[in-house]
Amino acid sequence: MNSTAAEHSLVARFRLKFRRSETLRGYALLSPTLTVVLLGLLFPLAILLTLSFWKQEYVDLIQTFTLTNYADFFEKKIYYLILYRSIRISLFVMLATVLLAYPLAYFIAFHVKKNKIMWIILITIPFWTSYLLRVFAWKVILGYNGVINSGLMSLGIIAEPLQFILYNPIAVVITLAHAWAAVAILPIYVSLEKIDRSLIEASRDLGESAVMTFIRVTLPLSLPGVIAASLLVFIPTVGDYVTPALVGGTRGIMIGNIIQSMFGKALNWPLGAALSIISMLTVTAVVCMLLGATHLFRKKVA
Amino acid sequence: MLYLVFLYAPVAVLPLFSFNDSQYVTFPLLGFTLKWYAQLADSQGLHSALINSLKVGVSVAVLSTVLGIFAAKAVTRYRMRRSGLLIGFIMVPLVIPEIILGISLLMTFSISEVKLSLVTVGIGHLMLCTPFSMLVLISRMEGFDQSYEEASQDLGENAWWTFWRVTFPIILPGVVASLLLTFTISFDEFVLAFFLAGTDSTLPLHIWGQLRFPDKLPSTLALGAIIVVLSTVVIFAAELIRRSGVQVGGKSKV
Numbered sequence: 001m002n003s004t005a006a007e008h009s010l011v012a013r014f015r016l017k018f019r020r021s022e023t024l025r026g027y028a029l030l031s032p033t034l035t036v037v038l039l040g041l042l043f044p045l046a047i048l049l050t051l052s053f054w055k056q057e058y059v060d061l062i063q064t065f066t067l068t069n070y071a072d073f074f075e076k077k078i079y080y081l082i083l084y085r086s087i088r089i090s091l092f093v094m095l096a097t098v099l100l101a102y103p104l105a106y107f108i109a110f111h112v113k114k115n116k117i118m119w120i121i122l123i124t125i126p127f128w129t130s131y132l133l134r135v136f137a138w139k140v141i142l143g144y145n146g147v148i149n150s151g152l153m154s155l156g157i158i159a160e161p162l163q164f165i166l167y168n169p170i171a172v173v174i175t176l177a178h179a180w181a182a183v184a185i186l187p188i189y190v191s192l193e194k195i196d197r198s199l200i201e202a203s204r205d206l207g208e209s210a211v212m213t214f215i216r217v218t219l220p221l222s223l224p225g226v227i228a229a230s231l232l233v234f235i236p237t238v239g240d241y242v243t244p245a246l247v248g249g250t251r252g253i254m255i256g257n258i259i260q261s262m263f264g265k266a267l268n269w270p271l272g273a274a275l276s277i278i279s280m281l282t283v284t285a286v287v288c289m290l291l292g293a294t295h296l297f298r299k300k301v302a
Numbered sequence: 303m304l305y306l307v308f309l310y311a312p313v314a315v316l317p318l319f320s321f322n323d324s325q326y327v328t329f330p331l332l333g334f335t336l337k338w339y340a341q342l343a344d345s346q347g348l349h350s351a352l353i354n355s356l357k358v359g360v361s362v363a364v365l366s367t368v369l370g371i372f373a374a375k376a377v378t379r380y381r382m383r384r385s386g387l388l389i390g391f392i393m394v395p396l397v398i399p400e401i402i403l404g405i406s407l408l409m410t411f412s413i414s415e416v417k418l419s420l421v422t423v424g425i426g427h428l429m430l431c432t433p434f435s436m437l438v439l440i441s442r443m444e445g446f447d448q449s450y451e452e453a454s455q456d457l458g459e460n461a462w463w464t465f466w467r468v469t470f471p472i473i474l475p476g477v478v479a480s481l482l483l484t485f486t487i488s489f490d491e492f493v494l495a496f497f498l499a500g501t502d503s504t505l506p507l508h509i510w511g512q513l514r515f516p517d518k519l520p521s522t523l524a525l526g527a528i529i530v531v532l533s534t535v536v537i538f539a540a541e542l543i544r545r546s547g548v549q550v551g552g553k554s555k556v
Contacts, residue, residue, distance in 0.1 A: 023380070026379070029375055030388065032372050040428065121541055123306075128533040128534070131492060133316065133525075136526075137311075137312035140315055140319070178312065232397075236400070239399020241493075242492060263408065276406075279399075279402075
């Protein structure tokens, strides 16, 4: 009798605590999503890490701890060089995308008065078509017998097809800068839109020129959007392998192609896993450096 | 303005050459034809790939939106301690390259001896789509007036019916937007499907296969043109729904 009463009060206390605690109730509501994500994301990433310390012999995985795969990366220059090239290409893509996106975002935020949403939709429509088809369209445009070459030739501007436009890193940069444009325009637009217009007016009233106002007021205030855009473009493009495979040629190969080949023709899953881990760590390091640099820049301007 | 041309050029190329009466994608244009579209209608592989993509897309859209509702409700309704880390964790697929998500899942399925199929593609897409769904729904639920739910509970409805009769109608535009967005992402997704599909084919995988054959090129362009038109229609529909949602929301506050 006594014990059941105690149990009851325990249950009641727990219930009361549960009802009162925002954290507990919040987590309860979050738990289905969290469980799925733990199983489908954390667990696989743990497997990725584990496998990177295993070894592949023909079709078998040898499940003993080894650092061979990581040693391979540092000994064979090819992986190191390709990772370096991937980072460089992605940084170029990031710069190109942001530099092109900024003026357009600026135009929509400050010069379009009505129907801003329609502008945003107009800009994003090209990005709702299949990524694969967009990359492929660039291959068609830039190709040896492609749209640009055949167009220029039928107009009589050139006699021979230009050879330098497809199958090189520049083609990869152009294609990726196009593919990720919307991802850059949107955050920059949002941060420009948020800027309090009276700050800009104040700067002008106090005698700053339009250019100086932009450099000292608008640009620093829109920096969070620019940073978000840069990272959202830079991080995923490092791992891209569709674009380099279609338009990159041999000089445009990126680390994604190497990782993919480890899971296909080369059949070396542990090495592929190790390369993925190394790439992720490198990307994280570069991102930290970028953030550090913008922090310094901010301090200087302010 | 030149930038807009740059944005639209590839999209314009697809329809332009899909009507061109030539095997090769080169200027000058040779004449108008619909034969590439007719060729599409006959393609057996395309039909099954399309149906597969629809199946995966619809399932992923529904499941990720349900998961998104749970997560978004938890984030907007409760002030939770140390939730930032967990939320950040759900968002991880937005910032890691898809290839890494793809190979991690591939290894996991292979080690746990799960056969690759449309289901494994769906699981991959679910991971990718849930954060998008959550973001869309959070923006819809922010500023949600708690007193509606409280009124319903005070009037004796239980939590289940309160959700269906009060909360759900209010967040409906967000739910529709999330369904459309996640469906589109899944429908278009190539990298995860490439690693996780096994012998099954989805639409992007089918297109990837076609790109290797030069004689299939014009009909692939035609397919691309159709996808461009359809997705444009879907995006405008989504925007119209979102707008009507804003109006309903505005009225209900009065």
